[in-house]
Amino acid sequence: MTPSPSAGQGGLVLLAEHDAGVAELERRYLAREGFEVEIERDPGRAPERAARARPAAVVLDVSTAADPADLYRRTAAAGPPVVCAADPGTAADLGPHRLTRPFGPRALVAAVTAALRAADGPAPAPLRAGALVLDPAARTAGVGERPVPLTATEFDLLRFLVGNPGRVFTRDQLLAAVWGPASASGSRTVDVHVAQLRAKLGADGRIRTVRGVGYVLDA
Structure with a gap:
């Protein structure tokens, strides 16, 4: 697993977000906290992008996914902790780190920080x-x-x-x-x-x- 730094210590965050304006706003706030940020405009490509880039965390827009839970599982399988950004009322199992759209920058940073801290727990056994x-x-x-x-x-x-x-x-x-x-x-x-x-x-x-x-x- 890619080492997961705390907020302010840098680390790569992959933003898989279909809305260009939202992605840029998220990028700016995460960059202020010391994170390096990459943007993927097609959330459906997040599993492959995460497997290649090996980010410390992924912020995953599931609002346009036909099967949000499946997209979350496949992205999480690439290794990094995943913060899912979902529309209100989405009932799918999206893991322990979830944001409801729309959300503020403080909530975003807090969710990413919490995901990184949780990822510092025991690694899965071989x-x-x-x-x-x-x-x-x-x-x-x-x-x-x-x-x-x-x-x-x-x-x-x-x-x-x-x-x-x-x-x-x-x-x-x-x-x-x-x-x-x-x-x-x-x-x-x-x-x-x-x-x-x-x-x-x-x-x-x-x-x-x-x-x-x-x-x-x-x-």
């Missing part, structure tokens, strides 16, 4: 399956002593399978869990990524095909 080890905090994988470089999507897919050992998932279930229910990707995408994981992990990858159903990671 996930293991035989010789395969995944570190969700560092987003690294290895087989025995051999590090295995993975793309963001490969890691997310492997993390989901390792987190659910012995359970068979269809391709559609994996698409929804890793790519999101609104993804335009087809089931062939899952096959390609599983093949890539197998090539990188070797026999210790433990991903087994269940003919006519999908895939399972053997415990």
